[in-house]
Amino acid sequence: MNKQTIRDEDRQILLELARRSIEAATRQRSLPQIHLADYSPDLQSEGASFVTLTIQGVLRGCIGTLEAYQPLVKDVVEHAAAAATEDFRFMPVSPSEVKLISIEVSILTPPDKLEYVSMDDLLSKLIPGESGVILKDGHRRATFLPQVWEQLPEKEEFLSHLCSKMGAAPNLWKTKNLEVFTYQVEEFHE
Incomplete structure (x- = not known):
């Protein structure tokens, strides 16, 4: 995407929710509850996302979907937790690693x-x-x-x-x- 389509405020919300999801998942707690009415129309719209986790530039997990099937805000929450705990290429992220994790969110266009x-x-x-x-x-x-x-x-x-x-x-x-x-x-x- 050549132009920014997700507002800065929404980007910040998605990153904060991703971090909260990772913290919850690594402690085996419930993921953040999402009430769609609390979010902008862009975040309520269906969207496909990948969440990539790194520690000092080294990949630690990456999970996402190629096709939109649920609201973007829910997609990011679920993929953040999955990237931390379900990427079969890596051991699950431990609670002590969470503070070291850098989070990148990628919003995909339809293929x-x-x-x-x-x-x-x-x-x-x-x-x-x-x-x-x-x-x-x-x-x-x-x-x-x-x-x-x-x-x-x-x-x-x-x-x-x-x-x-x-x-x-x-x-x-x-x-x-x-x-x-x-x-x-x-x-x-x-």
């Missing part, structure tokens, strides 16, 4: 199917740093947010790592015509 005719065509249509990418092969799928381009700036390496994340051979994108979708995000952090 668009990327049509391509060859490997070279696919590579030419990817825009590093701008688009998140979803690869789909049958029932398997995986995504990288646009921010992942910072760690994997080469298109071939990006796609190979995404295939691995999907549970496929890293070079599958070179040998099979996978479904590819792109999306943009509006990201903000503490």
Whole structure:
């Protein structure tokens, strides 16, 4: 997303709710209660989000959804808790780690199917740093947010790592015509 669509006040509310959700989840307490009428229309609207947790720049958890199915404010609350306690790649965040956690929220646009005719065509249509990418092969799928381009700036390496994340051979994108979708995000952090 090139322009800011979430107001600064709403960004702050989402970040505060995310932190409260992480604190509650790591202490096995109830997540913050959300009464939609208390929030702006933007936060009441359906939205797809990812919540990314880091400690000193090192990934500690990242959970989200690619398609909107519930109010954005609820989506962020649930994904913040899940990123802290349910990301299978990591041990759950401990209560003592919460103060060390940095929170980033990414609000996703709806994904668009990327049509391509060859490997070279696919590579030419990817825009590093701008688009998140979803690869789909049958029932398997995986995504990288646009921010992942910072760690994997080469298109071939990006796609190979995404295939691995999907549970496929890293070079599958070179040998099979996978479904590819792109999306943009509006990201903000503490």
